[in-house]
Amino acid sequence: MRRGVVALALFVAAAPAPAVAGGPAPLEQARQAAERTSFEGLLEVRWRDGDVMRSERLTVAAAGGSLMVRGANLVMARPAFGRLLAHDGGGWEEMWLPSRAPSARPEGVPKYVTSSPTNGHAVAGRPTKLVEVHRGGALLERIFLDVETDLLLERDQYDARGEVVRRLAFESLTVDGSTTPPAEPEAPARHAPKSVAPERAGSAAPAALAEGYERMGVYRSGAVLQVLYSDGLYDLSLFQQQGRLRRSDLPPSGERVTVGRATGWRYPWPGGQLVMWSEGGKVFTAVSDAPADQVLAAVRSLPPTPSGELSLLGKAKRAAQALLEPLS
């Protein structure tokens, strides 16, 4: 992330305005702050779902480099354990291992312009510095960092009309060195994916997608292949599995979209957007925290999936080959 946004800063240096953010990029500052600061707080997550704004409150605690999010799901980040998750009071599942570290986020994508920090409004009663991220003159994000610690206190994402589509904001926050790290999970279920060499995935894992998304890693969990991309600010996972989608199996709230020759459906989730479609005997699900237009542009740049369907003659030829092969 840091290199990506530093590269943005270098780009901004050549542009007339706005001014370049000094030092490490704001989200990298926030990342480092979350790792070294002990705190506890109440965080509100808001996201637009069609015409409705939904919201949930979560408690967040961090200490000793570990972070715990408590909502209906529990999420834990631990330096030694990677990422863990527990549903509805169930046992811990290991979702990610430190050894699966993806490639570094891309750099040199002159896509976003990050403003110099200015005074922001108070969040959870704490003074903030505000950094804005623009693209093509349009406001994409407002990021409010704690003046004292650099923790991310609020992050707002805007749509093309300038309306908030997602917001993370602390309602209360206590920075307290006495906060204890979360207890070590006992015997978590092993559900972390396995790394796959990109050359093994072949055309299923293009090295880059439109909008500057570059491949960071390829993973497999059961029959599902995941290709993780990033543009330096946002990330996008492309999941693929064999089969076809039935409209009747999908939630009815999706917005119909086209992806190549296929019809897909777009859904918002609390952290961004997802798009599902099927083509050529595969089902694709793209999950991202990027704005919807970027997600669609990226997935539309995928090479067409060969249908793999054979003509009747082709089927007969294959059957005859199958019959004769053992005799040859």
Place this chain on the structure above:
Amino acid sequence: MSRFGTDGGFAGHLGDALSALLDGELPAAQAEGARDHLAVCPDCTRELAAVDQARTWVRTLPPVDPPFGFYERMLLDRQPVLRGALGDRATLRRRAGVAAFGAAAAAVTVLGIGSPSPRPVSPSVPRLVEAHATSASVGADLLSKLAPVGVPVSFGR
């Protein structure tokens, strides 16, 4: 020659290895490599389904009992039985041709026209969202990437 390399990876399509995979006869590394390939190869996935289907059909065929006294006649008087049953060389060739045609037709039916279309799947969206968020959180601001996963994905269903 094995299609598999030393790391379990392989060149081309799985072919005969599909049957071994179904039987659990592949070594762990090769089975892993085969599953990696299946995750990205529609051709092999279809072939796997066809092979599995054909095996299921064969296994469900009813057993056929030979005519009364068949084994006894075969063991006691093998030559006459065979000669009488198969006939002369010309008849044998005709019957072999008919048998080959029948086998080819059956193969076309089983492997070709009867190939199953991709099965419907319903991706586990919450699981995919969690997998994305946890993998994308590495080297990123944890709050931005992980906090949304504290909220279960439901889409109002």
